[in-house]
Amino acid sequence: MAGGTPEGLGAILGEGPARRLILPSLESISGLLHAFTVKGSSPAAVLSASAGADLPLRTLRQVHGAAVEIVGEENRAPARPADAEDVPEGDALLTRRPGLALGVYVADCAPILICGPESRGLAAVHAGWRGTVAGVLREAIGALGEDFGARPGDLRLGIGPCIGPCCFEVGEEVVEALLDADRGAGACVLGGARPRIDLVEANRRQALACGVDPDRIEAAGLCTMCRGDLFESYRRGRGRAGRMAALIAWRP
Numbered sequence: 001m002a003g004g005t006p007e008g009l010g011a012i013l014g015e016g017p018a019r020r021l022i023l024p025s026l027e028s029i030s031g032l033l034h035a036f037t038v039k040g041s042s043p044a045a046v047l048s049a050s051a052g053a054d055l056p057l058r059t060l061r062q063v064h065g066a067a068v069e070i071v072g073e074e075n076r077a078p079a080r081p082a083d084a085e086d087v088p089e090g091d092a093l094l095t096r097r098p099g100l101a102l103g104v105y106v107a108d109c110a111p112i113l114i115c116g117p118e119s120r121g122l123a124a125v126h127a128g129w130r131g132t133v134a135g136v137l138r139e140a141i142g143a144l145g146e147d148f149g150a151r152p153g154d155l156r157l158g159i160g161p162c163i164g165p166c167c168f169e170v171g172e173e174v175v176e177a178l179l180d181a182d183r184g185a186g187a188c189v190l191g192g193a194r195p196r197i198d199l200v201e202a203n204r205r206q207a208l209a210c211g212v213d214p215d216r217i218e219a220a221g222l223c224t225m226c227r228g229d230l231f232e233s234y235r236r237g238r239g240r241a242g243r244m245a246a247l248i249a250w251r252p
Contacts, residue, residue, distance in 0.1 A: 008161070008221035012038070012230075017045035021230075023158040025218040026115060026248075031098075032122075034113050034248045036160040036220070038230050043245040047101055055101045055249055061089045062104065062126045066134035068143045072097030091131050092140035096120040096148055099252030103245045107234040108224050110162040110199050111246030112137060114144065116155050121148035122248050129174055132202050133181040141210045152211030157218065160246050161231050164223030165190050165198035178202060182209075 010023045013035075020035035027034070033050045037043055047055045058071050067090035093102045102124040104111055109128035116122070121144040127136050144150040165188075175195045178185050185205060190196040200219045207217055224231040232241040 009218065010220050010222075014041075014046070014049055016040075017042040018049035020046045020050070021161065021220065021222075023160075023218050023220060025156055025216070026113060026158045029115055029117055029156065031251050032115055032248070033251055034115075034158065035246075036111060037245045037247070039232055039242070039244070043103055043247060046245070047247060047249070050247075051249070051251060053252065055099060055252070057101045057103050057247070058093060058095070059087060059103045059105070060091065060093055060126070061087050062091050063089050064128050064130040064134075065091055066131060066136040066139045068092040068094060068139050070094045070143065070147055071102075072100045073147075091126040091136045092123055092143070094121060094123045094140065094143055094147065096122060096250075098250040101247055101249035103247045105243040105245055106160070106162065107232045107237075107241045107243050108163040110203055111160040111244075112203060113158045113160070113246055113248045114140060114155055115248065116144055116148065116150035118154050119144065119148045119150035120250065121150045122250065124246055124248055127199070127203050129170065129178065129197060129199065132199065132206070133177045135181070135206065137203050137206045138210055141207065141212065153213050155212055156216045157207055157212060159200050159203060159217070159219040161220045161222040161224050161227070161244075162199055163225050163233065163235065164200075165196050166223055167225040167235070168197045168199060169194040170197050171195075182206070
């Protein structure tokens with residue numbers, strides 16, 4: 001197995017389609033597997049290499065909102081295969097069923113993986129600027145508490161590679177929307193020829209406001225637009241980029 005350490009936090013494991021990035025805090029949780037795929041890797045191959053077996057993968061039709069979908073629970077609609085025509089719409093996916101993988105797809109937006117070791121609740125969250133403004137991370141944390149009994153202070157969050165404040169230039173309307181949603185988010189807005197947004201910090205603030213322990217939030221610290229050797233980027237590819245997956249599951 002090939003390994004390495006990129007310039008941010010975390011480590012690269014695997015080769016070819018199984019190549020992936022992992023974060024130390026999530027990797028330390030017994031029985032948990034997680035990964036952020038990189039350019040050229042395959043979610044199925046990454047899951048198989050991580051788990052030592054094929055795992056079913058559940059995904060969403062992502063719409064840059066704040067809707068949460070829970071799968072794998074009794075008295076709920078059955079979990080759908082990843083290629084089903086009726087894949088649910090939303091931007092946060094939750095489960096606590098062992099052996100069932102959750103995934104969200106990104107190419108500059110922030111992929112956020114959440115684990116509640118005590119409650120056994122897991123979440124995969126897709127947070128672009130619209131989802132961040134809509135409060136998708138807040139909704140996911142709330143659902144983990146309401147449905148699985150997870151306490152915010154017990155959760156661990158891993159924020160994967162996304163477009164960084166070095167590159168995320170936005171219009172004034174984005175700045176206005178962010179500050180309307182969080183009046184204290186001025187530190188997430190950087191100056192320059194055009195305003196720039198720190199998407200990781202905006203979501204970190206949202207997690208802290210929910211009661212998550214700051215020491216339990218870990219970010220990869222890698223910019224998808226800067227690191228064309230490792231990651232897909234919608235902006236760098238001018239809309240023609242591929243997608244990467246953020247994956248999380250309890251081992252079967």
